[in-house]
Amino acid sequence: MADCVFCRIASGDLKARIVRETPELVAFMDLNPQAPTHILIIPRKHTASLAACKAEDEALLGKIQLLAAEIAAELGVSGGFRLVTNCGRGAGQSVDHLHYHLLGGRRMNWPPG
Ligand code: DGP
Numbered sequence: 001m002a003d004c005v006f007c008r009i010a011s012g013d014l015k016a017r018i019v020r021e022t023p024e025l026v027a028f029m030d031l032n033p034q035a036p037t038h039i040l041i042i043p044r045k046h047t048a049s050l051a052a053c054k055a056e057d058e059a060l061l062g063k064i065q066l067l068a069a070e071i072a073a074e075l076g077v078s079g080g081f082r083l084v085t086n087c088g089r090g091a092g093q094s095v096d097h098l099h100y101h102l103l104g105g106r107r108m109n110w111p112p113g
Contacts, residue, residue, distance in 0.1 A: 001097075005095060006095055006097035007097060009028060010026045010042060017029040019039055019071060020071055023044075024044055024060060024063060025042065025043055025064060026041075026044060027039050027040065027071055028042075034101075035104060035105050035106050036105030036106055037075050039071055039075075040100070040101060041064050041067055041068055041071075041099065041102060042098065042099045045060070047098040048096045048098065049085075050085050050087045050098060051088065064100055065083065065100075068083045068102045071102060080107075080108065081102060081104035081108075082101075082104070082108050083101070084100065084101045084103065084112070085098070085099065085100045
């Protein structure tokens with residue numbers, strides 16, 4: 001989608017600090033980090049949010065989680081990281097392209113804000 005900022009990052013049209021790419025996924029540094037490690041993991045395929053995912057996305061969603069764990073290990077935060085997807089405006093979603101925040105490098109509070 002030409003007007004989707006994350007589609008533009010996935011296609012290379014918009015610059016980002018990319019940390020990993022696979023045929024289906026892209027991981028890059030968040031522009032507005034909320035932790036010392038803050039990576040966004042997105043599918044290349046445009047999907048608005050987790051709520052829009054279908055049974056056919058099951059494998060893709062699993063790959064996102066496995067890639068997050070791999071990146072966390074590579075970045076040295078596997079002892080304490082959080083993987084979050086904000087789904088809908090009420091949960092703070094601001095970009096309507098499915099993305100997971102990989103956060104680490106600081107103490108994580110519970111419950112989240
Ligand atoms: P959310 O609020 O869950 O929709 O998170 C969107 C995140 O995307 C937010 O933490 C900031 C980040 N973001 C928005 N635009 C850009 C961009 O152009 N580049 C990068 N690297 N991150 C972006």
